[in-house]
Amino acid sequence: MMHKHAKALTETVRTLTTRGKGIVALDESNATCTARFEAAGVRSTPETRRQYRELLMTAPGSEDHISGAILYDETIRQATSDGVPFPNFLRARGQVPGIKVDTGAKDLANAPGEKVTEGLDGLRERLAEYHAMGARFAKWRAVIAIGDGLPSQLCCEANAHAMARYAALCQEAGIVPIIEPEVLIDGSHDIDRCESVTEHNLRIVFRELQVHRVLLEGAILKTSMVISGLRATKRAGVQEVAKRTVATLLRCVPAALGGVVFLSGGQGNVESTQHLNAMQQVAAGRAPWPMTFSYARALQQPALEIWGANQQCAAEAQQAFAFRAQMNALAARGEYRQSLETEAA
Numbered sequence: 451m452m453h454k455h456a457k458a459l460t461e462t463v464r465t466l467t468t469r470g471k472g473i474v475a476l477d478e479s480n481a482t483c484t485a486r487f488e489a490a491g492v493r494s495t496p497e498t499r500r501q502y503r504e505l506l507m508t509a510p511g512s513e514d515h516i517s518g519a520i521l522y523d524e525t526i527r528q529a530t531s532d533g534v535p536f537p538n539f540l541r542a543r544g545q546v547p548g549i550k551v552d553t554g555a556k557d558l559a560n561a562p563g564e565k566v567t568e569g570l571d572g573l574r575e576r577l578a579e580y581h582a583m584g585a586r587f588a589k590w591r592a593v594i595a596i597g598d599g600l601p602s603q604l605c606c607e608a609n610a611h612a613m614a615r616y617a618a619l620c621q622e623a624g625i626v627p628i629i630e631p632e633v634l635i636d637g638s639h640d641i642d643r644c645e646s647v648t649e650h651n652l653r654i655v656f657r658e659l660q661v662h663r664v665l666l667e668g669a670i671l672k673t674s675m676v677i678s679g680l681r682a683t684k685r686a687g688v689q690e691v692a693k694r695t696v697a698t699l700l701r702c703v704p705a706a707l708g709g710v711v712f713l714s715g716g717q718g719n720v721e722s723t724q725h726l727n728a729m730q731q732v733a734a735g736r737a738p739w740p741m742t743f744s745y746a747r748a749l750q751q752p753a754l755e756i757w758g759a760n761q762q763c764a765a766e767a768q769q770a771f772a773f774r775a776q777m778n779a780l781a782a783r784g785e786y787r788q789s790l791e792t793e794a795a
């Protein structure tokens with residue numbers, strides 16, 4: 451069956467995964483944004499959130515490295531200080547505006563310690579509105595926790611089902627779905643455990659996408675890396691993470707998929723860049739889909755610290771953001787070297 455929006459969807463995928471560019475996630479829900487602002491010493495209000503997102507979106511030079519930005523419902527309705535709606539601003543700069551459409555991960559009934567992501571109610575209508583505002587891609591994040599006996603089959607299946615329904619509705623609206631099943635880094639598990647959970651879960655996700663007739667060419671996977679738990683006694687090194695992640699993706703992700711992007715999930719900034727670079731090198735000539743970044747924290751953190759300490763330092767914060775975007779853009783080509791971090795300083 452030819453999908454009625456196949457052409458538009460695959461074009462959006464192509465723009466988002468342009469070689470040497472990646473996606474910035476600016477879609478923190480108000481609760482997450484407030485927690486990050488408070489840690490940086492900033493009061494979280496609609497206006498401070500708008501100022502901060504404007505600072506990042508308008509950072510000079512970042513447009514060379516960023517293909518699209520994921521916005522939050524509040525943000526997509528906001529505008530630059532000159533009154534240009536954010537989605538219009540992005541489009542004028544050649545960047546694709548995107549929108550987070552899930553309404554958050556809630557406790558999953560009968561599954562203690564596990565969550566299911568909500569947001570399907572009214573989604574068709576919300577997607578039509580976002581499309582009219584200029585959004586051409588969307589994001590939905592499910593969280594899979596590793597623990598004693600976790601994740602359960604129930605949790606993986608409930609989340610995959612919801613994600614597939616979300617993806618099908620997005621494509622019906624001419625919007626590229628980013629499907630983000632995040633295997634959380636929290637815990638003391640080793641990399642073997644992360645690999646088997648990631649593999650098991652990805653198989654369920656792609657089976658469900660197929661059941662719901664999702665056009666793989668018009669969809670993007672946003673995944674966590676195969677990595678040791680944060681509290682693991684012996685954490686795997688950069689090369690190991692790269693090899694395991696690429697091997698797992700090659701095993702589970704159909705070749706027809708439009709692209710694979712990574713979340714940073716609590717890794718350090720430089721660490722996230724190193725991992726992307728190493729994965730690109732490991733995958734060279736083997737991966738059938740483009741791979742790039744879709745980081746929130748790993749792109750924003752230095753900028754937020756500068757701006758949080760002194761809101762007069764907006765230009766410096768912008769430089770810090772554009773710099774991380776540049777480092778990750780190099781990593782997306784497999785051309786990053788850690789010495790570039792200090793050379794620039």
Ligand SMILES: O=P(O)(O)OC[C@H]1O[C@](O)(COP(=O)(O)O)[C@@H](O)[C@@H]1O
Nearest residue numbers: 475477478479482714715745746747
């Ligand atoms: O506020 P939420 O919905 O919990 O989302 C948290 C963040 O997680 C992400 O999916 C991934 O971000 P990180 O790269 O910081 O892990 C972002 O897109 C999003 O802003």
